[in-house]
Amino acid sequence: MRTMLLAAAVSMAVGLFGTPIAIRLFTRRGYGQEIRSDGPAGHLSKRGTPTMGGTVIIVATLAGYFVGHLFTLSSSPLSASGLMVLFLMTGLGLVGFADDFIKLYMRRSLGLRTGAKFAGQSIVGAIFALLAIHYPDHVDITPASLHLSFLYDFGISIGPVFFVVWVIIMVGGTSNGVNLTDGLDGLATGAAILVLAAYVIIGNWQLRNDCTTALAQNCYNVRDPLDIAVVAAAVMGACFGFLWWNAPPAKIFMGDTGSLALGGVLAGLAIVSRTEFLLLVLGGLFVIITLSVVIQVGSFKLTGKRVFRMAPLQHHFELAGWAETTIVVRFWLIAGMFVALGLGIFYVGWFPK
Numbered sequence: 001m002r003t004m005l006l007a008a009a010v011s012m013a014v015g016l017f018g019t020p021i022a023i024r025l026f027t028r029r030g031y032g033q034e035i036r037s038d039g040p041a042g043h044l045s046k047r048g049t050p051t052m053g054g055t056v057i058i059v060a061t062l063a064g065y066f067v068g069h070l071f072t073l074s075s076s077p078l079s080a081s082g083l084m085v086l087f088l089m090t091g092l093g094l095v096g097f098a099d100d101f102i103k104l105y106m107r108r109s110l111g112l113r114t115g116a117k118f119a120g121q122s123i124v125g126a127i128f129a130l131l132a133i134h135y136p137d138h139v140d141i142t143p144a145s146l147h148l149s150f151l152y153d154f155g156i157s158i159g160p161v162f163f164v165v166w167v168i169i170m171v172g173g174t175s176n177g178v179n180l181t182d183g184l185d186g187l188a189t190g191a192a193i194l195v196l197a198a199y200v201i202i203g204n205w206q207l208r209n210d211c212t213t214a215l216a217q218n219c220y221n222v223r224d225p226l227d228i229a230v231v232a233a234a235v236m237g238a239c240f241g242f243l244w245w246n247a248p249p250a251k252i253f254m255g256d257t258g259s260l261a262l263g264g265v266l267a268g269l270a271i272v273s274r275t276e277f278l279l280l281v282l283g284g285l286f287v288i289i290t291l292s293v294v295i296q297v298g299s300f301k302l303t304g305k306r307v308f309r310m311a312p313l314q315h316h317f318e319l320a321g322w323a324e325t326t327i328v329v330r331f332w333l334i335a336g337m338f339v340a341l342g343l344g345i346f347y348v349g350w351f352p353k
Contacts, residue, residue: 084272189254
């Protein structure tokens with residue numbers, strides 16, 4: 001518990017006080033956001049706002065995690081699960097950084113080509129998957145399982161090849177979902193905080209009902225439940241510090257550096273905590289926004305008509321006349337309801353029959 005609290009406090013402090021330093025640095029270097037000409041007219045005023053703020057989130061998370069462990073190493077050592085999730089977050093952050101840098105260098109709103117971005121996401125996801133099925137602990141539990149999971153593992157083993165493919169799909173879907181949500185000031189950051197808070201709770205609950213310490217009817221075979229909570233708390237703290245400056249009107253954007261990194265950490269937490277399909281509920285807002293893009297593109301290709309004024313969904317409401325802050329707060333409320341639903345399902349699934 002001390003490790004978790006210290007990690008969250010350090011990462012929040014680094015995010016809170018490091019972000020204005022990044023704002024000044026990026027402004028001085030001209031790292032300003034390019035805005036799509038076909039987007040909502042109100043966004044044109046945001047042109048030039050510093051971007052790539054996701055670097056602060058990543059640095060703050062790593063600082064919080066390692067400082068937290070440094071002062072509590074005897075009672076809470078580093079774990080394979082925690083380090084692998086941080087690898088996934090950092091690796092996808094680097095893919096996003098390349099995308100952001102190309103946008104800034106070329107002075108355009110589009111960065112990496114779709115194929116190149118997916119290739120980067122796939123390589124990082126595949127490395128994570130291959131590492132996660134190794135490094136068993138003293139009772140032979142590895143960070144990830146070759147089974148699919150909802151509240152626990154279920155079904156038969158899908159094998160290492162299909163598991164790697166599954167992880168690539170999860171990582172790509174989650175990171176792109178957060179990326180699509182990152183269209184309004186503070187929207188993705190606030191929604192991610194709520195899901196991360198859920199994983200702090202889930203990690204602590206799994207620790208208290210760990211099969212390796214107390215075999216019970218509804219215990220959990222998770223390798224490092226405490227460190228899962230520590231990672232989630234560190235990322236959540238970093239996002240809290242960053243949100244102070246990213247809330248409307250944003251002084252800095254996280255860019256693809258941050259959105260891909262946050263999507264990666266959410267996918268990683270779901271995989272190592274054996275809650276892969278539960279993430280669809282916890283991250284319901286990200287799912288809805290992603291589906292809005294799928295529906296829009298599919299409808300236009302099949303019928304030549306658009307379902308929404310603009311996709312992703314948040315821009316539909318902007319064009320309908322909603323104020324940006326109204327959309328952000330209401331979408332946060334929706335994200336909170338999905339998190340509450342997911343935690344309710346998680347608890348009911350544990351409750352002794």
